[in-house]
Amino acid sequence: MRSGTRQRLAGVTCGLLTLGVAQTGLAADQYLELEPPKTLTGRGYGYNSISREFVLRQCVQFGAGLLDGSGASGDEFKFSSIVSNSQLADEMNLAVNTKFSASMGLVSANASSKVDFFQTTKTNFNTHTILAKYHNVEPMKFVAGDINLKPEYLAMVGTPAFRQQCGDYIVIGEQKGRWFFGTVQLSVRDTLTESKLAASGVIGVEYATMNAEVGVSTINKLKQASNTQDLEIHVTSSGTSSASLSVDQFLQQVQAFPGQNGAKQTFKLMAVPYEDIVANWPVGNPLAPLTSEQKLTKLAEAAWGLTALIDDSDFMIQNAKLFALGTTPAKRDARVAYIKSRRTFYQAQLADMRNRARDCDVDWAGKPACESLYNTWKDFQDFVVAEYDQFPMRYVSECYAARDAGDAIQSKLRQALATTTGQFSNTKGDREMGGGPVNFSANLTFKSDHTGGDPLDVRKLLSTLKIRMEESKADHTTFETTLKTPVFDLAAPSPGETLAQCSYAGTGVKSEFVAPDAGAICAPLKVLNKKAYDDCVAGLQNVKYHGMLSGKTGEDPRTETFNKNSRGVLTSMKCTVDSSSGNDTPMIGCQSIDLRSIPLDLVNRQDVVADKWVAPKQTDVKKLTPLIKPTMQRSNALRKLMRPGVAVAAKTSRCAEGLVSVAGQCLPKLKKPR
Numbered sequence: 196m197r198s199g200t201r202q203r204l205a206g207v208t209c210g211l212l213t214l215g216v217a218q219t220g221l222a223a224d225q226y227l228e229l230e231p232p233k234t235l236t237g238r239g240y241g242y243n244s245i246s247r248e249f250v251l252r253q254c255v256q257f258g259a260g261l262l263d264g265s266g267a268s269g270d271e272f273k274f275s276s277i278v279s280n281s282q283l284a285d286e287m288n289l290a291v292n293t294k295f296s297a298s299m300g301l302v303s304a305n306a307s308s309k310v311d312f313f314q315t316t317k318t319n320f321n322t323h324t325i326l327a328k329y330h331n332v333e334p335m336k337f338v339a340g341d342i343n344l345k346p347e348y349l350a351m352v353g354t355p356a357f358r359q360q361c362g363d364y365i366v367i368g369e370q371k372g373r374w375f376f377g378t379v380q381l382s383v384r385d386t387l388t389e390s391k392l393a394a395s396g397v398i399g400v401e402y403a404t405m406n407a408e409v410g411v412s413t414i415n416k417l418k419q420a421s422n423t424q425d426l427e428i429h430v431t432s433s434g435t436s437s438a439s440l441s442v443d444q445f446l447q448q449v450q451a452f453p454g455q456n457g458a459k460q461t462f463k464l465m466a467v468p469y470e471d472i473v474a475n476w477p478v479g480n481p482l483a484p485l486t487s488e489q490k491l492t493k494l495a496e497a498a499w500g501l502t503a504l505i506d507d508s509d510f511m512i513q514n515a516k517l518f519a520l521g522t523t524p525a526k527r528d529a530r531v532a533y534i535k536s537r538r539t540f541y542q543a544q545l546a547d548m549r550n551r552a553r554d555c556d557v558d559w560a561g562k563p564a565c566e567s568l569y570n571t572w573k574d575f576q577d578f579v580v581a582e583y584d585q586f587p588m589r590y591v592s593e594c595y596a597a598r599d600a601g602d603a604i605q606s607k608l609r610q611a612l613a614t615t616t617g618q619f620s621n622t623k624g625d626r627e628m629g630g631g632p633v634n635f636s637a638n639l640t641f642k643s644d645h646t647g648g649d650p651l652d653v654r655k656l657l658s659t660l661k662i663r664m665e666e667s668k669a670d671h672t673t674f675e676t677t678l679k680t681p682v683f684d685l686a687a688p689s690p691g692e693t694l695a696q697c698s699y700a701g702t703g704v705k706s707e708f709v710a711p712d713a714g715a716i717c718a719p720l721k722v723l724n725k726k727a728y729d730d731c732v733a734g735l736q737n738v739k740y741h742g743m744l745s746g747k748t749g750e751d752p753r754t755e756t757f758n759k760n761s762r763g764v765l766t767s768m769k770c771t772v773d774s775s776s777g778n779d780t781p782m783i784g785c786q787s788i789d790l791r792s793i794p795l796d797l798v799n800r801q802d803v804v805a806d807k808w809v810a811p812k813q814t815d816v817k818k819l820t821p822l823i824k825p826t827m828q829r830s831n832a833l834r835k836l837m838r839p840g841v842a843v844a845a846k847t848s849r850c851a852e853g854l855v856s857v858a859g860q861c862l863p864k865l866k867k868p869r
Contacts, residue, residue, distance in 0.1 A: 225471050225483075226862055227364055228290040231307050231461040238338050238369050241362030242466050244483055245557050247296055254348040254361035255473060260339035262851050264368060264465075264861045270331040272453055274413070276405040277324040277378070280317075280499040286326055287313060287376060290463070295491045295556045298498035299549050309376065312431035316378055319503040320583070321510040323381045323398070323405050325414055327449045332372025332462045337863050339853060341474045342367070352477055363482040367472060367863055368465030375432040375452045377445060381417050381425055384514055386590045391420035393591040393693045400695035403589040411446060418442045433460040471865045486559035490569045494552055497572035500579045501545040508538035511586065518587040519696075519801030526806055530587055533810045537582065548572070585811065588801040594697035600656075600683050600704075601764070601793040607682040608660065608788050615676055616771070616784025619664070624672030626780050628773040631752045634665045635772060639742035639765045641706075641793075643699035644681070656683040656703040656795070662785060664772050667747065674783045683795065698800040705794040708739035709763040742790070744768060754786075764791045 229242060232249045239257055241250035277283050284294045287309065296302050297314060306314075318324050342365070344352070351357040383389050393400045395416045405413075417426060428440045432452065440448065468483035470476045511518055511534055520527035548568060555565035572578075637660065644655040658680050666672040683703075685694040717731035742765025746757035753774065758767035770785035850861035 225467050225865065227292065227466045229366070229464040229466055230290055230293045230310050231464055233307060236366060236464065237461070238336075238366055239342075240366050241360075241469075242364040242366060243358060243362040244292075244364055245358065247292075247301060247556075250360065250362040252360065254357075255342050255344055255365060257338050257342045258340040261336045262339045262853055262863070264335040264337050264850075264854060264863075270453070272329045273327075274410045275326045275328070276407055276409045276413075277318050277326050278320060278404060279503060280313075281496045283313060283316060283318055283324075283326065284495075286328060288463075289313060291488050291492055291495075292556050294495045298495035298502075299552060301553065308431045309374070312376055312429065316380075316429055317506060318380075319506045319510075320404060321382065321507050321589070323383065323392070323417065325379045325405075325409050325417070327377045327379075327445075328375065329449070329453050330372055330374035330462070331453070332370055332374070333459070335368045335370040335463065335465060337368040337465070337854070342472055343475045344469075344473055349475065353480055358482060361469070363468060364466040365469050365472060366464050366466045369461055370463040370465075371459040372462045373433045373452075373457050373459055374462060375430070375449065377428070377430040377432075377449060379414050379417060379442065379445065380427045380429070381421055382427075382510075383421065383425075384517065386517060386593045387596070387692070388421050388425075389517075389589065389591045390593050390692045390694075392416065393695065394691055395420060398591065400591050400693055401588070403591050411450075414442060414446060433457065433462075465862075467863070467865060472863065474866060476866075486556055487565075487569075490559065490565070490573075491556055493573050493575065494548070494555065494565075494568055497575040498545060498548055498552075500575055501541045501548070504541045504579065504582055505538060505545070507583075507586065508534050508541065512538070517590055519590060519799050519805045520587050521805040521808070522798065522802045523806070526808075529810070530805065530808065534586070537585070587805055587808075588696075590696065590799060590801075592694045592696040592799065593692065594694065594797040594799040598795045598797070599792050600795050601790050604656075604658065604682040604793055605788060605790045607680055608658065608678075608790075611660075611678050611680040612785045612788060615662075615678065616786075617781045619662075619674040619676045619780070619783045621780060622673045622675050624666065624670035626672065626778045627776075628664075628666045628672055628752075628779050629669050631748050631750050631773055632667045633748045633752055633755075633772040634667050635663070635744075635746045635748070635755070635757050635770065637662045637742075637744045637757075637765060637768055638740040639763070640740050641682070641702050641704045643701075643703040653699045653703075654685045655681045656699060658682045660788075662768075662770070664770070664783065672779075674780075685797075694797070696799050696801055697797045698803070700796045700798040702741075703796055704741065705796045706741050706764050706791075708741060709743055710739045711735055711743070741765075741793075748772060758789075764793050766791055 227242075227244070234249055235251055236249045239253040239255055241252065241254055242248075243250060275282075275286050277286065280298070281294075284297075289297075289310070293302070293306075293310060297310065302310060302314060316324070348357065348361055351360065383392070389398070389403055392398045393403070396406065397413055397416050397420070398405055423442070426442060428442070428445050430440065430445070430448065468481065470481050470483070512531060515527065515531055520530040551564040552568050554562055555568070559565050639661075640659045642657055642659075643653045644657045658678075660678040660680070662676050662678075664674045685697050685699075713732045713735040716735065717728050720728040720731050740763060742763035743761070744757055744765045744767070745760045746755070748755050752772050754769065754771045756767060756769045761767065765788070767787075767789045768785055769787040771782050773779055774782040776782065850856050853864065854861040855864045
């Protein structure tokens, strides 16, 4: 087949066709859908499929009558998330020969503004693209009655001069309407913006790809999460031209366009070979070779896919800090080196394809390289999924940014302390502090919570706060408590960001440990027994905390603030250590705690996974087998994003006289079906 229209014309309603079944299937292949050029064209003008150019003359005579065909028409307005040029081409309803020419870099200089727009809109996984499209088009109108070559051109048939002056196809149908295509694109080069987009639901927290459902709110979220200058806006439409737009101006234009009046312009053209429609064409003198539309589409998709892999490789190489490459410089360097080598491979394959496939849309059967290329790349989706499975995950969480959690942890501990009054355990002596003095000590430590089992999915930071109050006379009445409190949850970070990819490293905080003064604590034992002293010192060597606080009250204390002997992150506490009652238990407790800065120690868990990555040895173009099997979740996500839209055939209808129904569309009946 040869074009997007012909793909949709694969089926045939036999009852409305006078052609045989075998002839009919071939006849459908000869309808060529074309994008209008910037130059003069229309019904009766020629098209040269060899040079891919329109001919600026009418070599035929025909009447003024027109027949209304059927097909894609009416009003449509939608927003789409775009991840590939193939998807963009489908959303813009580009003809297949245009898709192929664009993918091979062969678009002619007089291509329409719609094709120019498509050519300059580069899409890949690392660029977030939203397409706004609107079109309101009429049914295609075809030439009615006989078409005959003008006498001066009839004599040229069979000579090179005819193709040069008239082309090998004749335009028989023209579709008019109004349309608008506009894109908002964001190429994110910092993790904070990506984190904001993930938190707002614009992208997925694992794969940093845009969600399928998009609209005005999505565009506004792109604007809010990024710097305005990072947003690239591109517009083309019938009857208008746009200078640089802001997001607000773009949305105003998108929403206003459908209700505006404007001149209708050519949206699509339909052509067929001269020999299949011209009444006075000499017998047995075909000009236009046929080709395979579905196979052209596969090659176009492969070419665009290789281009996207090249662009994504370049982005990753230039912005390696945005990707999970491993936890050591050696691992990161090895991963980048691999991507560079694959980038060279993609470029070589694309150059080879473009060199060998340049004329496949002109004469598929006459170019053996075309079928060979198709057989190589027909399973391109499997290849590209395997390639992207070897790409590192993109950071969507700012795991390595400086993050002070001191205030948040302090707030959690204050809430926990509020419940301690009357809850201390009386571990020694009676229940009366006896008017003091009271020795006070508090020790604070942090650790990551591994109770979930998966060390790469540790979401909570736990604190252990031990508080001890001891009467310094009489029976040494003692009250103690130990608080174990979750103080920071990675699943609930500050508003507007996500830490979904992060996990705690080590203890979860970068605060240094402090240790008790073993020499001072064990000093009383030194004069009594050296071994006892040594054992005491040895026993305290592994005792360490993130924060320590101690103090001693005067006589008759009640509620005291301890802040003179602070070490580590713990700076002060306010506690009730005594009361005037004979039973102090109901009053013992702490009301406040103050902490120094506490920087979190986080790792992107994808970096930990990346440490296990080993470069695949097999680099066959048809299939690349990774040594580290990727997750099915990622592979399926990639396949879903790359899955082409399914064309829905129009309903079969009874056609006007002179037209036949092919796959539900009404098209001119060919005079000389092959």
